[in-house]
Amino acid sequence: MSEPFHSPRTAVGIDFGTTNSSIARRTPGGVQLVRFSNDSQSSRSILYLEKLANGIHSSSGPAAIERYLAAHRQGDQPGRLIQSLKSYLPVQTLTGTEVFGRHYTLEDLISRILADLRVRAEHQFGLPIRHATVGRPVRFVGAETAEDEAFALTRLRAAFVRAGFESIDFELEPLAAAYAYQASLDHSETILIGDFGGGTSDFSLLTLGAKGQRKVLGNAGLPFAGDAFDAKIVRHLIAPALGSDSFARSLNKTLPAVPAWIYANLERWHYLSFLRTRNVLEILASAHKRSLEPEKIEALLALIDQDLGYQLHQAVQRTKNALSREQAAPFVFAGADAGTLDLRTSLTRAQFEAWIAPELAQIAATLDALLAASSASPAEIDRVFLTGGTSFVPALRAIFEMRFPGKMVTGNEFTSVAQGLALASAG
Ligand SMILES: Nc1ncnc2c1ncn2[C@@H]1O[C@H](COP(=O)(O)OP(=O)(O)OP(=O)(O)O)[C@@H](O)[C@H]1O
Numbered sequence: 066m067s068e069p070f071h072s073p074r075t076a077v078g079i080d081f082g083t084t085n086s087s088i089a090r091r092t093p094g095g096v097q098l099v100r101f102s103n104d105s106q107s108s109r110s111i112l113y114l115e116k117l118a119n120g121i122h123s124s125s126g127p128a129a130i131e132r133y134l135a136a137h138r139q140g141d142q143p144g145r146l147i148q149s150l151k152s153y154l155p156v157q158t159l160t161g162t163e164v165f166g167r168h169y170t171l172e173d174l175i176s177r178i179l180a181d182l183r184v185r186a187e188h189q190f191g192l193p194i195r196h197a198t199v200g201r202p203v204r205f206v207g208a209e210t211a212e213d214e215a216f217a218l219t220r221l222r223a224a225f226v227r228a229g230f231e232s233i234d235f236e237l238e239p240l241a242a243a244y245a246y247q248a249s250l251d252h253s254e255t256i257l258i259g260d261f262g263g264g265t266s267d268f269s270l271l272t273l274g275a276k277g278q279r280k281v282l283g284n285a286g287l288p289f290a291g292d293a294f295d296a297k298i299v300r301h302l303i304a305p306a307l308g309s310d311s312f313a314r315s316l317n318k319t320l321p322a323v324p325a326w327i328y329a330n331l332e333r334w335h336y337l338s339f340l341r342t343r344n345v346l347e348i349l350a351s352a353h354k355r356s357l358e359p360e361k362i363e364a365l366l367a368l369i370d371q372d373l374g375y376q377l378h379q380a381v382q383r384t385k386n387a388l389s390r391e392q393a394a395p396f397v398f399a400g401a402d403a404g405t406l407d408l409r410t411s412l413t414r415a416q417f418e419a420w421i422a423p424e425l426a427q428i429a430a431t432l433d434a435l436l437a438a439s440s441a442s443p444a445e446i447d448r449v450f451l452t453g454g455t456s457f458v459p460a461l462r463a464i465f466e467m468r469f470p471g472k473m474v475t476g477n478e479f480t481s482v483a484q485g486l487a488l489a490s491a492g
């Protein structure tokens with residue numbers, strides 16, 4: 066029988082994450098990950114659309130961020146930077162978005178990121194790539210029903226097809242992380258996996274054999290993770306410095322200076338660019354006149370006017386990441402004109418933990434429910450493997466350390482899912 070032109074069939078594992086994506090292939094000795102820079106094997110799941118003389122140009126990952134920041138530095142009106150696209154997949158009412166007067170479907174936007182990943186992998190592996198094993202969360206953000214889940218998968222598959230893939234197999238992300246862990250195992254273990262990313266928190270409980278055998282005992286998922294923690298920092302630390310608690314004079318009453326929905330949009334930084342409308346700028350100009358703390362409204366106006374959502378979010382993440390190492394961390398952020406927009410404050414780990422306490426409680430409850438549903442007592446679990454960027458948060462680790470002392474393993478926070486997907490792929 067004749068072999069197809071591009072034999073052998075190369076299958077890869079692709080972790081299209083809410084925040085970061087990575088791609089890996091199986092090799093005779095193990096797994097090879099695509100490099101995106103000298104020190105990174107994952108790429109931000111971010112898309113930048115800009116209007117050039119010859120039409121609209123898209124870029125993704127590190128190139129998107131570079132182009133966006135370069136436009137800012139040159140004082141050009143930057144294009145649209147879009148992130149966390151995965152979180153919209155199950156939302157049936159969200160078909161896409163308008164950019165430069167053109168409607169882009171969600172599948173189209175995601176496919177541009179996926180196509181760039183595919184091309185980069187082809188270049189590094191020196192092989193055409195048309196097949197992939199793709200990760201999926203146990204529960205997509207915003208999915209209320211099984212129908213929403215199915216809708217999310219249909220759209221994700223369509224995005225892969227648009228990006229030039231011919232066939233796609235889905236695998237649960239925490240199971241993929243388990244397969245990556247299993248690669249180094251020389252005996253059987255019952256293992257609990259916790260994968261805490263940007264959008265979702267996923268759990269799997271399974272027994273792994275030394276020869277690759279697997280028995281899944283249960284899975285569970287929550288539709289929030291690191292993005293929700295960032296939103297808490299914006300709500301409690303940043304928004305008040307921009308007037309969310311400020312009042313304005315109105316006849317002989319005092320009322321909130323700025324409507325709350327404007328601050329809600331700050332919590333998802335990529336919505337900030339939607340606030341640059343005449344309506345919002347008029348609301349803010351009037352609030353500025355009446356506010357008892359006009360300097361805070363002026364800072365908010367500068368943030369929106371200079372379209373600094375991405376930069377603000379980076380500053381939030383720097384503080385959050387530092388709190389995973391330290392008990393307190395500074396928050397520093399200034400606009401082009403530091404006289405108007407200059408936020409300098411600090412945050413303690415204890416404050417941050419108080420703000421995320423409801424999410425931590427839900428994580429603990431979901432974990433306990435999974436253990437109860439699979440009739441596994443903590444003593445029967447040999448090992449707990451935590452992965453994903455949000456697993457660096459000490460209070461989250463503590464939930465597991467308390468229940469499973471001495472059984473914790475962590476590692477490959479940004480690549481274990483892609484590695485496991487590559488191992489699960491047929492290539
Ligand atoms: N040191 C750190 N401390 C706290 N949070 C961190 C740290 N490093 C990264 N994060 C957070 O981890 C998240 C990204 O993790 P990861 O790359 O695993 O997510 P993802 O795979 O893109 O998302 P998902 O799996 O939910 O689709 C972000 O919210 C990021 O802010």
Ligand SMILES: [Mg+2]
Nearest residue numbers: 082262453482
């Ligand atoms: Mg992930």
